[in-house]
Amino acid sequence: MRIKLLYPFVFLLSVSPLIPESLSLYKYNEKYGLINEERKIREENKFTSFIESDDYLICCLRNVSPQFHAYNKNGNKEIDFDAIAVKLVTENIILISDFHDSYYYDLKKKEKIADDALYAGEIQVVFAYDTKDFEIRNPDGSVMKKNLRECGYRFSEGLMPIKDTDGKTGFINEKGNFVFECPIYGFYSIYDPKIHPLYDFEFSNGIVCVPESESSFALYTKDGRKLKTVRNSRTEQRKFTSGYMLISTVDKAQKQYAFLNYKGENAFNQFFSAAERFINEYAMVVVDGKDAVINTKGDVFFCADFVSE
Numbered sequence: 001m002r003i004k005l006l007y008p009f010v011f012l013l014s015v016s017p018l019i020p021e022s023l024s025l026y027k028y029n030e031k032y033g034l035i036n037e038e039r040k041i042r043e044e045n046k047f048t049s050f051i052e053s054d055d056y057l058i059c060c061l062r063n064v065s066p067q068f069h070a071y072n073k074n075g076n077k078e079i080d081f082d083a084i085a086v087k088l089v090t091e092n093i094i095l096i097s098d099f100h101d102s103y104y105y106d107l108k109k110k111e112k113i114a115d116d117a118l119y120a121g122e123i124q125v126v127f128a129y130d131t132k133d134f135e136i137r138n139p140d141g142s143v144m145k146k147n148l149r150e151c152g153y154r155f156s157e158g159l160m161p162i163k164d165t166d167g168k169t170g171f172i173n174e175k176g177n178f179v180f181e182c183p184i185y186g187f188y189s190i191y192d193p194k195i196h197p198l199y200d201f202e203f204s205n206g207i208v209c210v211p212e213s214e215s216s217f218a219l220y221t222k223d224g225r226k227l228k229t230v231r232n233s234r235t236e237q238r239k240f241t242s243g244y245m246l247i248s249t250v251d252k253a254q255k256q257y258a259f260l261n262y263k264g265e266n267a268f269n270q271f272f273s274a275a276e277r278f279i280n281e282y283a284m285v286v287v288d289g290k291d292a293v294i295n296t297k298g299d300v301f302f303c304a305d306f307v308s309e
Helices: 303-307
Strands: 024-028 031-035 041-047 049-052 056-060 068-072 077-081 085-090 093-097 102-106 111-113 124-128 133-137 143-148 160-163 169-172 178-181 207-213 216-221 226-231 233-235 245-249 257-260 282-287 290-295 300-302
Touching: 024 041, 024 282, 024 290, 024 303, 031 056, 041 056, 041 303, 049 085, 143 160, 207 226, 207 233, 216 233, 282 300, 290 303, 300 303
Parallel strands: none
Antiparallel strands: 024 031, 031 041, 049 056, 056 068, 068 077, 085 093, 093 102, 102 111, 124 133, 133 143, 160 169, 169 178, 207 216, 216 226, 233 245, 245 257, 282 290, 290 300
């Protein structure tokens, strides 16, 4: 497939901070902005949405050209570009769509990627439309594991969750062997395994959160030791970030959010009416109806205070 670039990228030769900054998001008056570790505003609250990759924050400004702005997490804006839509595929690769075309783009390498090169040299998950099953293939194309009813879309810390044809669920290693079995709840309609993985949870610092039912999940170590079951709650992110997992209560009428540590404890002994996962030093929360950010120590700072400084 020949990929053409209809909307130009603008590569910025920005001046790097003398000391690299760690950027986080804040929200105020329904718009997003960027702050550093000291809550100094680096971009005012003007963005309408955002996407987070492993190493970048992509912020969107609708009805303004360029619409999308990619910042690395050291505080530098690297790329500006226009598009109809942008979707995160994996790590630092995004799918960019415009009126006439769509293509994959590697934010780190600053280059377009052909469809057939997207997962070249990597272990891949492939959906077989004839059998309605998944296969996991080695980088050389040989089949590691086949006839899987469900699986993750990539290995994390050397492990991937699967469900085989016998209904056995658990985690396999990169040789295709079961490391441990555990209950895994859930089935998601198949859209596109590359974009919408079935088992969308990963290890972080040796811990993973696995759904056990619609209203509970369990924490496991890499050797299969079950640390804890958390009930009446759901996870709101794929893996721990900055040492915390965002969860929500199952009561839709009065849904609340909290942050769990690696022990499965409510780290700050507090619930929020709205919250987002941690991005570097801070997470966005709502406290008493007011926009705020919380740091990794549990300190809450109202956005109105540092916006007005």
